[in-house]
Amino acid sequence: xxxxxxxxxxxxxxxxxxxxxxxxxxxxxxxxxxxxxxxxxxxxxxxxxxxxxxxxxxxxxxxxxxxxxxxxxxxxxxxxxxxxxxxxxxxxxxxxxxxxxxxxxxxxxxxxxxxxxxxxxxxxxxxxxxxxxxxxxxxxxxxxxxxxxxxxxxxxxxxxxxxxxxxxxxxxxxxxxxxxxxxxxxxxxxxxxxxxxxxxxxxxxxxxxxxxxxxxxxxxxxxxxxxxxxxxxxxxxxxxxxxxxxxxxxxxxxxxxxxxxxxxxxxxxxxxxxxxxxxxxxxxxxxxxxxxxxxxxxxxxxxxxxxxxxxxxxxxxxxxxx
Amino acid sequence: xxxxxxxxxxxxxxxxxxxxxxxxxxxxxxxxxxxxxxxxxxxxxxxxxxxxxxxxxxxxxxxxxxxxxxxxxxxx
Amino acid sequence: xxxxxxxxxxxxxxxxxxxxxxxxxxxxxxxxxxxxxxxxxxxxxxxxxxxxxxxxxxxxxxxxxxxxxxxxxxxxxxxxxxxxxxxxxxxxxxxxxxxxxxxxxxxxxxxxxxxxxxxxxxxxxxxxxxxxxxxxxxxxxxxxxxxxxxxxxxxxxxxxxxxxxxxxxxxxxxxxxxxxxxxxxxxxxxxxxxxxxxxxxxxxxxxxxxxxxxxxxxxxxxxxxxxxxxxxxxxxxxxxxxxxxxxxxxxxxxxxxxxxxxxxxxxxxxxxxxxxxxxxxxxxxxxxxxxxxxxxxxxxxxxxxxxxxxxxxxxxxxxxxxxxxxxxxxxxxxxxxxxxxxxxxxxxxxxxxxxxxxxxxxxxxxxxxxxxxxxxxxxxxxxxxxxxxxxxxxxxxxxxxxxxxxxxxxxxxxxxxxxxxxxxxxxxxxxxxxxxxxxxxxxxxxxxxxxxxxxxxxxxxxxxxxxxxxxxxxxxxxxxxxxxxxxxxxxxxxxxxxxxxxxxxxxxxxxxxxxxxxxxxxxxxxxx
Numbered sequence: 001x002x003x004x005x006x007x008x009x010x011x012x013x014x015x016x017x018x019x020x021x022x023x024x025x026x027x028x029x030x031x032x033x034x035x036x037x038x039x040x041x042x043x044x045x046x047x048x049x050x051x052x053x054x055x056x057x058x059x060x061x062x063x064x065x066x067x068x069x070x071x072x073x074x075x076x077x078x079x080x081x082x083x084x085x086x087x088x089x090x091x092x093x094x095x096x097x098x099x100x101x102x103x104x105x106x107x108x109x110x111x112x113x114x115x116x117x118x119x120x121x122x123x124x125x126x127x128x129x130x131x132x133x134x135x136x137x138x139x140x141x142x143x144x145x146x147x148x149x150x151x152x153x154x155x156x157x158x159x160x161x162x163x164x165x166x167x168x169x170x171x172x173x174x175x176x177x178x179x180x181x182x183x184x185x186x187x188x189x190x191x192x193x194x195x196x197x198x199x200x201x202x203x204x205x206x207x208x209x210x211x212x213x214x215x216x217x218x219x220x221x222x223x224x225x226x227x228x229x230x231x232x233x234x235x236x237x238x239x240x241x242x243x244x245x246x247x248x249x250x251x252x253x254x255x256x257x258x259x260x261x262x263x264x265x266x267x268x269x270x271x272x273x274x275x276x277x278x279x280x281x282x283x284x285x286x287x288x289x290x291x292x293x294x295x296x297x298x299x300x301x302x303x304x305x306x307x308x309x310x311x312x313x314x315x316x317x318x319x320x321x322x
Numbered sequence: 323x324x325x326x327x328x329x330x331x332x333x334x335x336x337x338x339x340x341x342x343x344x345x346x347x348x349x350x351x352x353x354x355x356x357x358x359x360x361x362x363x364x365x366x367x368x369x370x371x372x373x374x375x376x377x378x379x380x381x382x383x384x385x386x387x388x389x390x391x392x393x394x395x396x397x398x
Numbered sequence: 399x400x401x402x403x404x405x406x407x408x409x410x411x412x413x414x415x416x417x418x419x420x421x422x423x424x425x426x427x428x429x430x431x432x433x434x435x436x437x438x439x440x441x442x443x444x445x446x447x448x449x450x451x452x453x454x455x456x457x458x459x460x461x462x463x464x465x466x467x468x469x470x471x472x473x474x475x476x477x478x479x480x481x482x483x484x485x486x487x488x489x490x491x492x493x494x495x496x497x498x499x500x501x502x503x504x505x506x507x508x509x510x511x512x513x514x515x516x517x518x519x520x521x522x523x524x525x526x527x528x529x530x531x532x533x534x535x536x537x538x539x540x541x542x543x544x545x546x547x548x549x550x551x552x553x554x555x556x557x558x559x560x561x562x563x564x565x566x567x568x569x570x571x572x573x574x575x576x577x578x579x580x581x582x583x584x585x586x587x588x589x590x591x592x593x594x595x596x597x598x599x600x601x602x603x604x605x606x607x608x609x610x611x612x613x614x615x616x617x618x619x620x621x622x623x624x625x626x627x628x629x630x631x632x633x634x635x636x637x638x639x640x641x642x643x644x645x646x647x648x649x650x651x652x653x654x655x656x657x658x659x660x661x662x663x664x665x666x667x668x669x670x671x672x673x674x675x676x677x678x679x680x681x682x683x684x685x686x687x688x689x690x691x692x693x694x695x696x697x698x699x700x701x702x703x704x705x706x707x708x709x710x711x712x713x714x715x716x717x718x719x720x721x722x723x724x725x726x727x728x729x730x731x732x733x734x735x736x737x738x739x740x741x742x743x744x745x746x747x748x749x750x751x752x753x754x755x756x757x758x759x760x761x762x763x764x765x766x767x768x769x770x771x772x773x774x775x776x777x778x779x780x781x782x783x784x785x786x787x788x789x790x791x792x793x794x795x796x797x798x799x800x801x802x803x804x805x806x807x808x809x810x811x812x813x814x815x816x817x818x819x820x821x822x823x824x825x826x827x828x829x830x831x832x833x834x835x836x837x838x839x840x841x842x843x844x845x846x847x848x849x850x851x852x853x854x855x856x857x858x859x860x861x862x863x864x865x866x867x868x869x870x871x872x873x874x875x876x877x878x879x880x881x882x883x884x885x886x887x888x889x890x891x892x893x894x895x896x897x898x899x900x901x902x903x904x905x906x907x908x909x910x911x912x913x914x915x916x917x918x919x920x921x922x923x924x925x926x
Contacts, residue, residue, distance in 0.1 A: 127405040358719045374716040375561040
């Protein structure tokens with residue numbers, strides 16, 4: 001490269017640096033400054049962990065709607081005293097799970113991540129996946145692409161404010177439903193040797209998620225909650241193969257249904273896609289049994305710092321009608 | 323020849339100073355409708371046949387170009 | 399892969415640019431061709447075969463035409479004048495046959511894919527009406543990307559060779575690249591072989607100037623599309639989607655905003671693709687020349703979608719109006735009906751064909767036919783009334799210039815353009831007529847302020863659109879005055895320059911209508 005070339009190259013690089021700086025600054029300014037719905041955060045329920053006391057959550061549950069419908073942190077707390085949070089979103093992609101994991105890790109010292117595997121079979125755009133992973137790896141420094149529209153609602157003073165998280169989610173991310181719409185069809189877990197395939201846009205971020213857990217000494221558990229409409233044996237085989245290869249335990253409640261008295265006629269809110277609060281209770285208690293046998297998690301029920309959790313349980317219990 | 327051309331041009335678009343215009347198309351003095359009119363008149367007047375191939379900007383950019391086109395086609 | 403997606407802008411374009419820059423000059427065209435076919439296949443999959451078929455058809459037809467011309471030139475030598483003439487007739491006949499067959503083939507594909515359902519539908523309704531029990535299947539085909547654009551380019555290529563404008567290319571890769579070049583395949587500009595093939599094929603070394611200017615233009619196009627067009631779309635799709643519930647004043651606003659949307663979007667896309675092509679040193683044809691605020695509809699139209707207009711002018715309007723039949727009719731009419739009307743008649747006929755072409759080109763449907771005829775009728779009316787109006791002005795001894803008059807003309811032309819655009823956007827002709835009716839019978843100007851902010855766009859949205867559109871019009875105004883924007887910015891001090899570029903990019907990032915709460919909006923002209 002000649003002299004002019006070097007000069008042009010340096011100029012281009014410095015301009016790009018300027019752009020990155022501006023993007024990061026805009027991301028900081030436009031990021032939601034609170035995790036309440038009014039604060040503008042997307043999926044407030046999945047982000048309630050920001051306002052839990054620091055390092056108070058030991059278990060993070062990641063996944064899509066299956067996870068926030070079918071896992072009950074409050075039941076787990078009441079029976080075993082473990083503190084968990086469901087950071088699940090409708091149609092959460094694996095890249096998004098990875099991003100949520102990074103956010104939780106920035107506030108809590110996790111011991112276990114429970115990953116709900118239903119979302120592994122949803123294809124998403126590779127470019128978007130890459131963008132999400134880059135943003136998550138950079139500590140949401142590029143969140144302006146997600147939150148740019150907040151210029152409409154944010155005030156000038158709020159732009160320069162530090163985030164202050166105040167939301168309180170008593171169900172710890174669970175979405176409660178007391179509806180009962182039973183599933184009456186036949187058996188959907190028909191044994192086969194066939195294996196579904198996990199698309200690259202899910203597998204690549206999953207690898208990163210596994211690596212992030214491993215590097216930070218966090219245990220990882222794959223979980224599949226009962227879902228008649230989105231699950232089958234081929235998917236089970238695919239997850240099993242991945243789990244075995246990477247030495248990750250895999251709990252498929254679709255197969256173990258009878259072992260915890262699960263009943264499709266009473267435990268689903270929408271004819272077999274999602275669980276209702278009764279189904280979630282049954283599933284969570286079963287998972288709790290598994291956790292107590294296989295992990296050394298902390299029972300906080302007698303810990304004075306966790307008094308709020310007892311109150312939250314009461315609040316939760318009031319809302320559960322079935 | 324060029325005088326005759328200008329008479330015809332005058333009929334199409336009266337009141338233009340044809341001799342001192344260098345780009346009739348750029349200035350939209352001739353548009354496609356006028357070009358078709360002009361071609362019809364030229365074909366009649368000089369008994370030539372200007373075809374769509376000849377309808378390119380170079381042949382209509384000014385009065386000289388038009389008469390050059392007419393001359394060329396009359397020779398064929 | 400949309401031109402506004404990360405995949406295109408960051409991954410695809412970036413990768414192609416790097417490859418293009420590093421491979422030797424000799425192979426640069428191959429990089430573009432490969433990239434174009436990858437781009438095409440990613441969008442259209444198996445339908446890529448149609449593009450290949452059209453390419454092969456015009457490539458071989460071109461060579462065949464060339465061979466006919468060559469052998470005839472050899473045979474002509476040493477022939478008598480009479481025999482020469484005979485040979486010429488024969489040759490012309492052969493050449494015509496090749497062209498007709500080739501055009502029949504490529505337009506046949508286009509017609510089948512795009513229009514067969516429409517025509518079968520008309521046939522079936524007619525047959526039902528006539529009490530016949532005969533029903534044609536109304537197929538709905540998937541459209542190969544850009545078929546309406548590359549078919550015109552392909553046809554232009556064969557016709558030009560037939561007319562002897564240039565000789566056929568014997569290089570298949572060159573023809574294939576001309577027809578498939580990825581920036582222009584989706585929605586033009588419709589290129590000509592003699593303008594485009596060489597710059598595409600010859601290979602250009604790295605140019606810092608082309609790189610930066612290309613990226614600047616791309617960013618400007620993204621601004622138009624994402625900040626202006628996609629935000630206006632919130633209002634437009636709400637009102638046009640529920641037109642029955644809105645007063646005439648809101649409908650008028652929607653029509654005006656749709657006109658803004660389609661301009662910002664189509665010209666924005668042209669900026670993106672022209673910028674993309676500039677990265678490779680390829681100049682694309684100009685498709686817009688600030689088509690607003692003119693006195694006459696014809697001027698607006700001349701500056702709107704220029705390459706389509708030029709294509710139809712060269713390959714439809716000129717041949718039709720210079721056809722022997724047309725000329726004969728003209729003479730006949732002039733003799734019988736007087737000079738003005740007589741010379742008007744053949745032009746009117748040729749224009750009719752042209753405008754029907756423009757209408758149908760946009761889509762198979764009565765609506766598009768009416769859209770073409772709407773412009774046609776208005777322009778014909780203007781031409782027919784011109785002597786009357788001139789007489790009227792001189793009778794009243796009024797001047798035909800003057801500020802007030804010109805302002806009124808601009809208003810009139812804008813109203814006519816908006817009227818046409820409303821038809822373009824409306825679901826059907828009857829919906830359009832219904833909307834036009836409401837403009838007059840229930841305008842409800844008083845209720846306008848109360849409803850306008852409840853149609854998908856809030857105060858802030860309007861504010862951003864106003865700012866964005868003002869920026870766009872100011873830039874246009876400067877261009878109209880002959881100022882080259884990118885060059886003038888480049889002359890500024892570094893701080894000013896960088897503020898301009900970074901400001902533009904950050905405006906897209908922050909104020910672009912994308913992500914949560916916005917549906918990704920497909921380019922309107924990509925659907926034709």
